[in-house]
Amino acid sequence: MCGIVGYTGNKQAQPIVLECLKKLEYRGYDSSGIATREEKLVICKKEGPIANMESILPKSDSTLAIAHTRWATHGAPSEVNAHPHSNSENTIAVVHNGTIDNYLDIKENLESEGYKFKSNSDSEVLPILITKYYSGNLVEALNKSLDDIQGIFTIAVIHEDHPDEIVAVRNETPLVIGIGNSENYLASDIYAILKYTQQIIYPLDNQIIRLTSKSVEVFDDNLNKVDYEIEKVEKYTEVSEKGGFEHFMLKEIFEQPKALQDSLTELLIDSPLEKLNLNWKIGSISVVACGTSFHAGLVGKYVIEQLTAIPVSVSYSSEFRYAAPVQGVGGLLSSRPLVVLISQSGETADTLAAARVARQQGCHTIAICNVPGSRITREVDGVIITKSGQEIGVAATKTFLTQMQALYALGIHLGFTSGSIDYPQLKMWESEIRKLPSKLTQVLNNSESIKALAAQFVNSKSVFFVGRNINYPLALEGALKLKEISYIHAEGYPAGELKHGPLALLSEDTPVVAIAIQDHTYSKLISNIEEMSARKAPVITIAQKGDELAKKVSDFCFELPEIDPVLSPFPVAVFMQLLSYYIAHELGTEIDKPRNLAKSVTVE
Numbered sequence: 001m002c003g004i005v006g007y008t009g010n011k012q013a014q015p016i017v018l019e020c021l022k023k024l025e026y027r028g029y030d031s032s033g034i035a036t037r038e039e040k041l042v043i044c045k046k047e048g049p050i051a052n053m054e055s056i057l058p059k060s061d062s063t064l065a066i067a068h069t070r071w072a073t074h075g076a077p078s079e080v081n082a083h084p085h086s087n088s089e090n091t092i093a094v095v096h097n098g099t100i101d102n103y104l105d106i107k108e109n110l111e112s113e114g115y116k117f118k119s120n121s122d123s124e125v126l127p128i129l130i131t132k133y134y135s136g137n138l139v140e141a142l143n144k145s146l147d148d149i150q151g152i153f154t155i156a157v158i159h160e161d162h163p164d165e166i167v168a169v170r171n172e173t174p175l176v177i178g179i180g181n182s183e184n185y186l187a188s189d190i191y192a193i194l195k196y197t198q199q200i201i202y203p204l205d206n207q208i209i210r211l212t213s214k215s216v217e218v219f220d221d222n223l224n225k226v227d228y229e230i231e232k233v234e235k236y237t238e239v240s241e242k243g244g245f246e247h248f249m250l251k252e253i254f255e256q257p258k259a260l261q262d263s264l265t266e267l268l269i270d271s272p273l274e275k276l277n278l279n280w281k282i283g284s285i286s287v288v289a290c291g292t293s294f295h296a297g298l299v300g301k302y303v304i305e306q307l308t309a310i311p312v313s314v315s316y317s318s319e320f321r322y323a324a325p326v327q328g329v330g331g332l333l334s335s336r337p338l339v340v341l342i343s344q345s346g347e348t349a350d351t352l353a354a355a356r357v358a359r360q361q362g363c364h365t366i367a368i369c370n371v372p373g374s375r376i377t378r379e380v381d382g383v384i385i386t387k388s389g390q391e392i393g394v395a396a397t398k399t400f401l402t403q404m405q406a407l408y409a410l411g412i413h414l415g416f417t418s419g420s421i422d423y424p425q426l427k428m429w430e431s432e433i434r435k436l437p438s439k440l441t442q443v444l445n446n447s448e449s450i451k452a453l454a455a456q457f458v459n460s461k462s463v464f465f466v467g468r469n470i471n472y473p474l475a476l477e478g479a480l481k482l483k484e485i486s487y488i489h490a491e492g493y494p495a496g497e498l499k500h501g502p503l504a505l506l507s508e509d510t511p512v513v514a515i516a517i518q519d520h521t522y523s524k525l526i527s528n529i530e531e532m533s534a535r536k537a538p539v540i541t542i543a544q545k546g547d548e549l550a551k552k553v554s555d556f557c558f559e560l561p562e563i564d565p566v567l568s569p570f571p572v573a574v575f576m577q578l579l580s581y582y583i584a585h586e587l588g589t590e591i592d593k594p595r596n597l598a599k600s601v602t603v604e
Contacts, residue, residue, distance in 0.1 A: 002083070002097040003027040004175075005192055006066040006156050006166045009183025009213045013065035018054060020185070020192040021067045025050055026392055027188060029593050030077035032069040035084040035093035036062035041160045043093055045082040049593070063213070064163060066156050068095035081121045087131040088116050091160045094130065096123040097188055098153035098173045106148060126155060134159070138167045139210055143223055146206065152349065156186060166211040170203055174347040174375060177201035177209060177216060179230055184211045189345075190233065190373065191390050198233050202373065233373060247591045249393035249485070253577050254444055257437035259398040260570075262387035263405055264437075268430060273413040276366055276382035282338045282414065286363075287314045288354045289342035292396040292480065293368075293403055297342055298473035299569050300407030306566070307415035307429075317341075317350035321357040339363045340410070344391065344399045346374020355379050368406045370399050384410070393592045395484045397577050400477065401440075401570060408433060408567075435563075436570050442561040443574040450575060453540065453556055454582035457511050463488060464502060464537075465576075466495040467515035468525050474515055474569050478576035485591050486584040495528040506537040513540045513579070515572055516550045519565035529553045542575055544568075 003024025007013045014036055021032065032053045033045025038060065046053035050069060068083035084093040100106070103122035106129060111117065115128045129148060134141040138159050152172040158165065168175060168186055178185035179199035186209070187193045190200060203209055203218065207226065210217040218228045245251035266272065285304060287297035294316055301312040315323065339358040343351045346369040355376060358365050366382040370391070377383045386402035412429045415421040421429070457463065463482055467475035476492035483490045493502055495514065506512065512532050516525045530553055532539050541557045543550035544565075551557045560571045584591050 002071055002095075002188070003069040003192070004066070004095045004097050004154055004156055004186070004188045005068075006095075006158075006168070006186040006211070007183065008064045008164055008166055008211050009180060010063060011183065012060065013062050014057065014060040016196070017065045017067040018050070018057075019195075020187060021069055022050055023192045024187070024189055025069050025593070026394055027069060027071060030070045031079065031082035032067070033082045033084050033095075034065055034067040035086075035095075035158060036060045036065045037158060037160060037163050038062055041086065041090055041093050041158070043084050043086055043090070045079055045084070047077055047079050047082065064158060064166070066093060066095050066158055066166060068097075076120070081119045083121075083123060085119065085121065085124045085127050087127045089131075092127045092131055092134070093158050094123065094127040095156050096126055096153055098171075099151045100125060100149055100153065101151040102149070103151075122151075127157075130157060136161070138162055138165060139208055139219060139223065142167050142169060143208055143219070143221065146221070154188060164212045168203075168209045168211070169206065171205050172349065172352070175203055175209075177203060177211070179216065182213050184213065184216055186211060190371070194233065200231050200233050200373070201228050202231065202375075202378065203228070231373065246585075247393065247581075249395055249397060249577075249591050250581055252391055252393055252397045253574065253581065255389070256398045256401050256574060257440045257444070259386075259388045259402050260405055260440065261437045262389075263402045264434060266385065266387050267406065267409040268433075272384055273409060276384075278338070278364075278382075278414060279417055282310055282418075284337040285310055285312045285340060286320075286337045286358075287312060287340045287342065287407075288317050288320045288351060288358075289314075290317045290348055290350055292400045292477060293342040293344060293348075293351075295473045295477040295480070296400055296403035296407060297340070298476070299404050299470060300340075300411065302470040302473075303408050303566065304411040304414065307411040308418055308420050310414065310418075313337075315354075317348065317354045320350075320354045337363060339365045340368065340407075341365060341376060341380065342368045342403055343374075343376050344370050344396060344403075346371045346376040348376075352376055352379065368403055370402070394594055394597050395481055395577075395580075395591075401573060404569060404573075405433070405436070432564055432567060436567065439561045439563055439567075439571050440574050443571045443578075446558075447578055450558065450578040451582045453558070454579050455586055456556075457538075457540075458583055458586040460488060460509065460511055462505065462510050463490045464498075464506070464510065464512045465490065465492040465515075466498065466512060466525075466528065466532075467492075468495050468521035469519060470566060470569060471515040471517055471572060474572045474576065475513075477573065478513055478580070481576055481580035482583065484597065485580055485594050486587055486589055487595070488583065488587075495525050498528060498531060503531065503535060506532060506535040508536040508538070511538040511540060513542070513576075514554070515568075516541050516543045516547065516554075517565045517568045517572075518544050518547065526550070526553060540579075542572055 133144040178197040465475035479490035479492035541554035
């Protein structure tokens with residue numbers, strides 16, 4: 001979940017890697033650091049965001065640098081635990097993303113041989129281990145070190161003896177190589193370097209890459225040189241500016257109508273679903289995801305089951321491969337379901353691991369992802385790319401809506417190809433989905449009323465979100481958004497479950513956000529609202545336009561634009577995002593970079 005960049009070329013390296021590193025700060029911001037080679041290696045690092053480190057940087061003319069922004073896994077956020085790490089002679093510098101599972105054993109062995117350590121980080125074993133094996137060839141030293149290491153990692157190394165060389169390797173964590181003109185780059189994320197190059201190499205696990213300003217060499221684990229493919233990616237569109245918005249999150253909330261429209265063009269005009277080869281009888285579907293993507297999967301379950309009558313299960317990626325039994329007779333995958341994996345970044349470690357389990361069991365796998373060329377897109381049988389554009393705010397907004405949209409499109413496609421819906425129904429669904437961008441715009445146009453509502457609840461210590469049927473996942477998502485960025489405790493529940501425990505926590509100090517959509521569960525939801533009101537809990541209801549009953553039983557009521565109940569999760573999501581944003585804004589939290597969280601979760 002850390003961010004790594006490297007540069008070797010004919011320009012000053014420090015400003016280049018700093019600019020690239022800032023594009024990776026969403027991956028972690030506990031500390032940051034940079035190593036350059038002057039006459040000797042110079043390492044500068046600081047606890048806190050990149051700006052803290054940047055403020056103390058000395059001038060550098062070096063044309064070689066590696067840099068790192070950290071999300072702490074082993075060792076608390078501190079300057080001593082920040083990267084790059086070095087050996088006691090300061091001749092080698094290493095940046096690392098991932099976890100070294102056996103670092104305590106390695107550290108104990110190295111200490112018994114007289115090597116000294118300064119930090120509590122698992123990463124510090126790397127420069128010392130490489131030092132142990134170094135005899136002039138950095139590629140060989142790194143390769144020997146890999147024999148001792150257990151874990152997942154991306155590692156980049158420089159040495160003072162090699163003024164033009166970066167050596168790197170990956171294992172189950174992201175790394176991309178960028179090819180320039182007398183300069184080459186590496187990074188954890190393609191977005192970090194696309195301003196400088198669109199010529200990209202995606203290394204395989206355990207391939208060692210040697211970069212100089214003039215060349216790129218790739219070696220297998222026997223140190224044989226291997227061929228590699230250079231891919232030309234789409235030209236970079238700069239999104240690092242907030243465009244007049246105070247936070248990236250708010251900007252990305254307001255970009256959602258365009259994101260849906262762009263994804264709609266991809267789904268309905270370019271027809272990627274036709275390329276998925278899903279023209280076989282699908283007995284069941286397993287959706288696998290983490291976090292907000294899991295909530296999108298839950299919404300997809302309701303839609304796909306309604307349109308196809310195919311049973312759908314939804315699992316957290318971190319639990320899926322450990323379920324008893326996923327494998328074997330009668331297991332979750334024994335019937336060879338279609339497995340749909342959802343990952344915004346395409347690099348989520350648990351989701352990638354789930355994809356491998358599914359493929360090992362002979363399942364057909366498809367991924368819903370926002371990053372073309374990411375790892376998951378290269379490890380599954382088919383891909384649906386969402387067209388959200390880069391999302392910088394840690395809290396997912398527009399990617400959530402485009403993931404839901406992709407699942408709706410998948411359900412419509414499967415329903416039509418299986419005969420569950422006919423052609424007029426197909427066209428009706430497509431027509432309704434085309435209206436979604438304008439429906440979202442109507443909610444966004446009422447953002448000031450949501451802001452005023454949020455101001456009344458900034459002092460709440462706990463908030464509950466409830467919904468039924470297809471909007472139960474939106475209750476979960478609303479609670480997640482609020483706790484992520486405001487640090488207020490929040491829980492999402494099916495409204496019918498309140499009487500099985502949560503009612504004990506309700507009082508005049510515990511607001512509840514209720515989603516009251518006029519579907520077949522509406523009367524039950526109204527009854528649930530009355531139960532909450534009887535406990536004096538302030539109730540904020542999200543209702544459809546003209547719903548006088550919802551207004552009557554609630555303390556506050558936000559009216560959605562006219563919309564089919566099945567499509568209501570889209571405008572409901574926008575309301576939830578804005579409510580959470582404005583509460584967090586009133587509290588003065590770091591909205592784009594909430595504490596202890598990172599955007600791309602590349603460790604298990």
